[in-house]
Amino acid sequence: MGQLWEEIADISPYIIVPEFEFGIKIKGIDIVILADEKIKFAQLKTLKGTLTGSQTNRAKKELGIHDYPLFIAAFNLGGWTFNDSKIPRIAGKEFWEIIHLEYDLIENHVRNMLQKIDKAFAELAAK
Structure with missing residues:
Protein backbone atom coordinates (compact mmCIF):
# COMPACT_ATOMS: atom_id res chain seq x y z
CA MET A 1 0.00 0.00 0.00
CA PHE A 41 14.38 13.02 2.14
CA ALA A 42 12.09 10.34 3.50
CA GLN A 43 11.00 6.77 3.41
CA LEU A 44 7.25 6.45 3.83
CA LYS A 45 5.85 3.24 5.29
CA THR A 46 2.34 2.21 6.27
CA LEU A 47 2.99 1.36 9.94
CA LYS A 48 5.73 1.96 12.48
CA GLY A 49 6.65 -1.73 12.50
CA THR A 50 6.84 -2.23 8.73
CA LEU A 51 10.57 -3.01 8.51
CA THR A 52 12.24 -6.28 9.41
CA GLY A 53 15.72 -6.37 10.93
CA SER A 54 17.63 -6.61 7.65
CA GLN A 55 15.52 -3.86 6.07
CA THR A 56 16.26 -1.55 9.00
CA ASN A 57 20.00 -1.54 8.34
CA ARG A 58 19.44 -0.87 4.64
CA ALA A 59 17.05 2.01 5.44
CA LYS A 60 19.59 3.57 7.81
CA LYS A 61 22.27 3.40 5.12
CA GLU A 62 20.02 4.82 2.39
CA LEU A 63 18.61 7.64 4.51
CA GLY A 64 21.89 8.37 6.27
CA ILE A 65 23.55 9.88 3.19
CA HIS A 66 21.08 12.81 3.15
CA ASP A 67 21.36 15.97 5.24
CA TYR A 68 17.75 15.94 6.46
CA PRO A 69 16.47 12.36 6.46
CA LEU A 70 13.12 11.24 7.88
CA PHE A 71 11.59 7.85 8.49
CA ILE A 72 7.81 8.12 8.31
CA ALA A 73 4.90 5.85 9.15
CA ALA A 74 1.65 7.00 7.53
CA PHE A 75 -0.26 5.76 10.57
CA ASN A 76 0.71 5.76 14.22
CA LEU A 77 0.13 2.05 14.71
CA GLY A 78 2.34 -0.65 16.23
CA GLY A 79 5.82 -0.31 17.66
CA TRP A 80 8.83 1.09 15.86
CA THR A 81 11.18 -1.39 14.20
CA PHE A 82 13.31 1.46 12.86
CA ASN A 83 15.54 3.26 15.33
CA ASP A 84 18.51 5.50 14.64
CA SER A 85 19.70 8.42 16.75
CA LYS A 86 20.56 10.46 13.63
CA ILE A 87 17.36 9.86 11.65
CA PRO A 88 14.14 11.29 13.09
CA ARG A 89 10.92 9.27 12.94
CA ILE A 90 7.40 10.63 12.68
CA ALA A 91 4.06 8.86 12.42
CA GLY A 92 0.42 9.47 11.72
CA LYS A 93 -1.02 12.88 12.39
CA GLU A 94 2.42 14.44 12.85
CA PHE A 95 3.39 13.50 9.29
CA TRP A 96 0.14 14.60 7.65
CA GLU A 97 0.23 17.93 9.52
CA ILE A 98 3.78 18.64 8.30
CA ILE A 99 2.55 18.36 4.71
CA HIS A 100 -0.66 20.28 5.53
CA LEU A 101 -3.15 17.50 4.83
CA GLU A 102 -6.00 16.78 7.25
CA TYR A 103 -5.20 13.55 9.07
CA ASP A 104 -8.74 12.87 10.29
CA LEU A 105 -10.08 13.06 6.74
CA ILE A 106 -7.40 10.68 5.45
CA GLU A 107 -7.87 8.29 8.36
CA ASN A 108 -11.66 8.18 7.86
CA HIS A 109 -11.36 7.47 4.13
CA VAL A 110 -8.73 4.78 4.68
CA ARG A 111 -10.85 3.16 7.40
CA ASN A 112 -13.89 3.15 5.08
CA MET A 113 -11.81 1.70 2.23
CA LEU A 114 -10.46 -1.10 4.43
CA GLN A 115 -13.91 -1.90 5.78
CA LYS A 116 -15.24 -2.21 2.21
CA ILE A 117 -12.35 -4.50 1.26
CA ASP A 118 -12.92 -6.59 4.39
CA LYS A 119 -16.66 -6.89 3.66
CA ALA A 120 -16.04 -7.86 0.01
CA PHE A 121 -13.51 -10.47 1.09
CA ALA A 122 -15.92 -11.91 3.68
CA GLU A 123 -18.64 -12.12 1.02
CA LEU A 124 -16.32 -13.92 -1.40
CA ALA A 125 -15.11 -16.29 1.30
CA ALA A 126 -18.69 -17.17 2.23
CA LYS A 127 -19.46 -18.39 -1.32
Missing part, protein backbone atom coordinates in the same frame (compact mmCIF):
# COMPACT_ATOMS: atom_id res chain seq x y z
CA GLY A 2 3.05 2.24 0.06
CA GLN A 3 2.34 3.71 -3.34
CA LEU A 4 -1.16 4.68 -2.17
CA TRP A 5 0.29 6.78 0.68
CA GLU A 6 2.72 8.38 -1.78
CA GLU A 7 -0.16 9.24 -4.14
CA ILE A 8 -2.20 10.75 -1.30
CA ALA A 9 0.81 12.68 0.05
CA ASP A 10 1.55 13.95 -3.47
CA ILE A 11 -1.64 16.02 -3.24
CA SER A 12 0.29 18.32 -0.91
CA PRO A 13 2.27 21.16 -2.49
CA TYR A 14 4.97 20.39 0.11
CA ILE A 15 5.71 16.93 -1.33
CA ILE A 16 7.56 15.67 -4.35
CA VAL A 17 7.47 12.00 -5.27
CA PRO A 18 10.53 11.77 -7.55
CA GLU A 19 9.23 8.66 -9.28
CA PHE A 20 5.94 10.39 -10.19
CA GLU A 21 7.30 13.86 -10.92
CA PHE A 22 10.53 13.03 -12.74
CA GLY A 23 10.25 9.35 -13.60
CA ILE A 24 13.29 8.51 -11.49
CA LYS A 25 13.69 6.46 -8.35
CA ILE A 26 16.08 7.77 -5.70
CA LYS A 27 17.40 4.71 -3.90
CA GLY A 28 15.74 4.47 -0.50
CA ILE A 29 13.71 7.66 -0.91
CA ASP A 30 9.96 7.59 -1.40
CA ILE A 31 9.16 11.28 -0.96
CA VAL A 32 10.90 14.63 -0.68
CA ILE A 33 9.34 17.13 1.72
CA LEU A 34 9.72 20.87 2.08
CA ALA A 35 9.33 21.47 5.81
CA ASP A 36 10.87 23.95 8.23
CA GLU A 37 12.56 25.65 5.25
CA LYS A 38 14.54 22.46 4.59
CA ILE A 39 14.39 19.77 1.93
CA LYS A 40 13.89 16.44 3.71
Whole structure:
Protein backbone atom coordinates (compact mmCIF):
# COMPACT_ATOMS: atom_id res chain seq x y z
CA MET A 1 0.00 0.00 0.00
CA GLY A 2 3.05 2.24 0.06
CA GLN A 3 2.34 3.71 -3.34
CA LEU A 4 -1.16 4.68 -2.17
CA TRP A 5 0.29 6.78 0.68
CA GLU A 6 2.72 8.38 -1.78
CA GLU A 7 -0.16 9.24 -4.14
CA ILE A 8 -2.20 10.75 -1.30
CA ALA A 9 0.81 12.68 0.05
CA ASP A 10 1.55 13.95 -3.47
CA ILE A 11 -1.64 16.02 -3.24
CA SER A 12 0.29 18.32 -0.91
CA PRO A 13 2.27 21.16 -2.49
CA TYR A 14 4.97 20.39 0.11
CA ILE A 15 5.71 16.93 -1.33
CA ILE A 16 7.56 15.67 -4.35
CA VAL A 17 7.47 12.00 -5.27
CA PRO A 18 10.53 11.77 -7.55
CA GLU A 19 9.23 8.66 -9.28
CA PHE A 20 5.94 10.39 -10.19
CA GLU A 21 7.30 13.86 -10.92
CA PHE A 22 10.53 13.03 -12.74
CA GLY A 23 10.25 9.35 -13.60
CA ILE A 24 13.29 8.51 -11.49
CA LYS A 25 13.69 6.46 -8.35
CA ILE A 26 16.08 7.77 -5.70
CA LYS A 27 17.40 4.71 -3.90
CA GLY A 28 15.74 4.47 -0.50
CA ILE A 29 13.71 7.66 -0.91
CA ASP A 30 9.96 7.59 -1.40
CA ILE A 31 9.16 11.28 -0.96
CA VAL A 32 10.90 14.63 -0.68
CA ILE A 33 9.34 17.13 1.72
CA LEU A 34 9.72 20.87 2.08
CA ALA A 35 9.33 21.47 5.81
CA ASP A 36 10.87 23.95 8.23
CA GLU A 37 12.56 25.65 5.25
CA LYS A 38 14.54 22.46 4.59
CA ILE A 39 14.39 19.77 1.93
CA LYS A 40 13.89 16.44 3.71
CA PHE A 41 14.38 13.02 2.14
CA ALA A 42 12.09 10.34 3.50
CA GLN A 43 11.00 6.77 3.41
CA LEU A 44 7.25 6.45 3.83
CA LYS A 45 5.85 3.24 5.29
CA THR A 46 2.34 2.21 6.27
CA LEU A 47 2.99 1.36 9.94
CA LYS A 48 5.73 1.96 12.48
CA GLY A 49 6.65 -1.73 12.50
CA THR A 50 6.84 -2.23 8.73
CA LEU A 51 10.57 -3.01 8.51
CA THR A 52 12.24 -6.28 9.41
CA GLY A 53 15.72 -6.37 10.93
CA SER A 54 17.63 -6.61 7.65
CA GLN A 55 15.52 -3.86 6.07
CA THR A 56 16.26 -1.55 9.00
CA ASN A 57 20.00 -1.54 8.34
CA ARG A 58 19.44 -0.87 4.64
CA ALA A 59 17.05 2.01 5.44
CA LYS A 60 19.59 3.57 7.81
CA LYS A 61 22.27 3.40 5.12
CA GLU A 62 20.02 4.82 2.39
CA LEU A 63 18.61 7.64 4.51
CA GLY A 64 21.89 8.37 6.27
CA ILE A 65 23.55 9.88 3.19
CA HIS A 66 21.08 12.81 3.15
CA ASP A 67 21.36 15.97 5.24
CA TYR A 68 17.75 15.94 6.46
CA PRO A 69 16.47 12.36 6.46
CA LEU A 70 13.12 11.24 7.88
CA PHE A 71 11.59 7.85 8.49
CA ILE A 72 7.81 8.12 8.31
CA ALA A 73 4.90 5.85 9.15
CA ALA A 74 1.65 7.00 7.53
CA PHE A 75 -0.26 5.76 10.57
CA ASN A 76 0.71 5.76 14.22
CA LEU A 77 0.13 2.05 14.71
CA GLY A 78 2.34 -0.65 16.23
CA GLY A 79 5.82 -0.31 17.66
CA TRP A 80 8.83 1.09 15.86
CA THR A 81 11.18 -1.39 14.20
CA PHE A 82 13.31 1.46 12.86
CA ASN A 83 15.54 3.26 15.33
CA ASP A 84 18.51 5.50 14.64
CA SER A 85 19.70 8.42 16.75
CA LYS A 86 20.56 10.46 13.63
CA ILE A 87 17.36 9.86 11.65
CA PRO A 88 14.14 11.29 13.09
CA ARG A 89 10.92 9.27 12.94
CA ILE A 90 7.40 10.63 12.68
CA ALA A 91 4.06 8.86 12.42
CA GLY A 92 0.42 9.47 11.72
CA LYS A 93 -1.02 12.88 12.39
CA GLU A 94 2.42 14.44 12.85
CA PHE A 95 3.39 13.50 9.29
CA TRP A 96 0.14 14.60 7.65
CA GLU A 97 0.23 17.93 9.52
CA ILE A 98 3.78 18.64 8.30
CA ILE A 99 2.55 18.36 4.71
CA HIS A 100 -0.66 20.28 5.53
CA LEU A 101 -3.15 17.50 4.83
CA GLU A 102 -6.00 16.78 7.25
CA TYR A 103 -5.20 13.55 9.07
CA ASP A 104 -8.74 12.87 10.29
CA LEU A 105 -10.08 13.06 6.74
CA ILE A 106 -7.40 10.68 5.45
CA GLU A 107 -7.87 8.29 8.36
CA ASN A 108 -11.66 8.18 7.86
CA HIS A 109 -11.36 7.47 4.13
CA VAL A 110 -8.73 4.78 4.68
CA ARG A 111 -10.85 3.16 7.40
CA ASN A 112 -13.89 3.15 5.08
CA MET A 113 -11.81 1.70 2.23
CA LEU A 114 -10.46 -1.10 4.43
CA GLN A 115 -13.91 -1.90 5.78
CA LYS A 116 -15.24 -2.21 2.21
CA ILE A 117 -12.35 -4.50 1.26
CA ASP A 118 -12.92 -6.59 4.39
CA LYS A 119 -16.66 -6.89 3.66
CA ALA A 120 -16.04 -7.86 0.01
CA PHE A 121 -13.51 -10.47 1.09
CA ALA A 122 -15.92 -11.91 3.68
CA GLU A 123 -18.64 -12.12 1.02
CA LEU A 124 -16.32 -13.92 -1.40
CA ALA A 125 -15.11 -16.29 1.30
CA ALA A 126 -18.69 -17.17 2.23
CA LYS A 127 -19.46 -18.39 -1.32
